[in-house]
Amino acid sequence: GNSVTQMEGPVTLSEEAFLTINCTYTATGYPSLFWYVQYPGEGLQLLLKATKADDKGSNKGFEATYRKETTSFHLEKGSVQVSDSAVYFCALTPNSGGYQKVTFGTGTKLQVIP
Amino acid sequence: DTAVSQTPKYLVTQMGNDKSIKCEQNLGHDTMYWYKQDSKKFLKIMFSYNNKELIINETVPNRFSPKSPDKAHLNLHINSLELGDSAVYFCASSPSVKGRDEQYFGPGTRLTVT
Numbered sequence: 001g002n003s004v005t006q007m008e009g010p011v012t013l014s015e016e017a018f019l020t021i022n023c024t025y026t027a028t029g030y031p032s033l034f035w036y037v038q039y040p041g042e043g044l045q046l047l048l049k050a051t052k053a054d055d056k057g058s059n060k061g062f063e064a065t066y067r068k069e070t071t072s073f074h075l076e077k078g079s080v081q082v083s084d085s086a087v088y089f090c091a092l093t094p095n096s097g098g099y100q101k102v103t104f105g106t107g108t109k110l111q112v113i114p
Numbered sequence: 115d116t117a118v119s120q121t122p123k124y125l126v127t128q129m130g131n132d133k134s135i136k137c138e139q140n141l142g143h144d145t146m147y148w149y150k151q152d153s154k155k156f157l158k159i160m161f162s163y164n165n166k167e168l169i170i171n172e173t174v175p176n177r178f179s180p181k182s183p184d185k186a187h188l189n190l191h192i193n194s195l196e197l198g199d200s201a202v203y204f205c206a207s208s209p210s211v212k213g214r215d216e217q218y219f220g221p222g223t224r225l226t227v228t
Contacts, residue, residue, distance in 0.1 A: 032214045034216060036219075038155075041221075042221060042222070043118070043204055043206075043219030043220050043221050043222050044157075044204070044206075044217075044219040045218075045219065046216040046217075046218075049214075049216060051214045087155050089157070093214070093215075095212075095214065099162070099164070099169045099170060099211045100211055100212060101159060101162070101170055102159065102217060104157045106154075106155070106156055107155040107156070107157070109155070
């Protein structure tokens with residue numbers, strides 16, 4: 001079956017540090033890949049996505065590139081802010097037809113300190 | 115306007131009671147979902163409806179029963195509540211069941227069973 005593996009958190013960084021959150025996946029074919037962010041007390045919201053190999057998703061200074069050869073979709077940001085403190089979820093949906101179910105990773109908590 | 119709304123936001127109840135959580139989306143989406151998030155932030159899909167038809171029914175106790183009166187609403191009824199049902203329940207919607215579509219989440223309902 002499909003699976004998503006994220007690095008365990010929590011990740012604690014100082015403001016303006018570089019962020020990488022690793023995500024690798026197992027799926028047949030060419031799934032769509034997503035990063036969702038969950039701020040404290042809120043629901044998840046889409047941060048970025050990529051639907052085919054070598055696509056780069058970007059939003060709010062965050063980026064992730066769909067790497068088919070390494071089955072990865074690592075999230076990066078060059079300079080984090082305190083307001084980026086949240087839980088980040090990597091996710092995939094297969095594109096093999098039929099009803100698609102999202103597979104979420106376990107989430108990585110990011111804490112940015114001033 | 116809120117895209118995906120849930121009521122109530124907090125629900126505290128005793129073991130053995132029956133309770134319902136309501137969800138509405140005003141995005142015109144065809145597909146709606148219920149997720150359970152535990153204290154470690156792990157997300158588990160419970161149900162999915164497409165145009166009022168149940169399409170995903172994960173291994174969930176029979177005490178949980180979803181109902182979709184129309185494609186804008188998906189409610190969750192829980193009978194004989196147990197301590198282990200304590201969690202945050204998220205409703206979500208997406209334009210269709212296709213893999214490339216992102217999901218839009220509600221703010222969550224925090225259920226506490228005492």
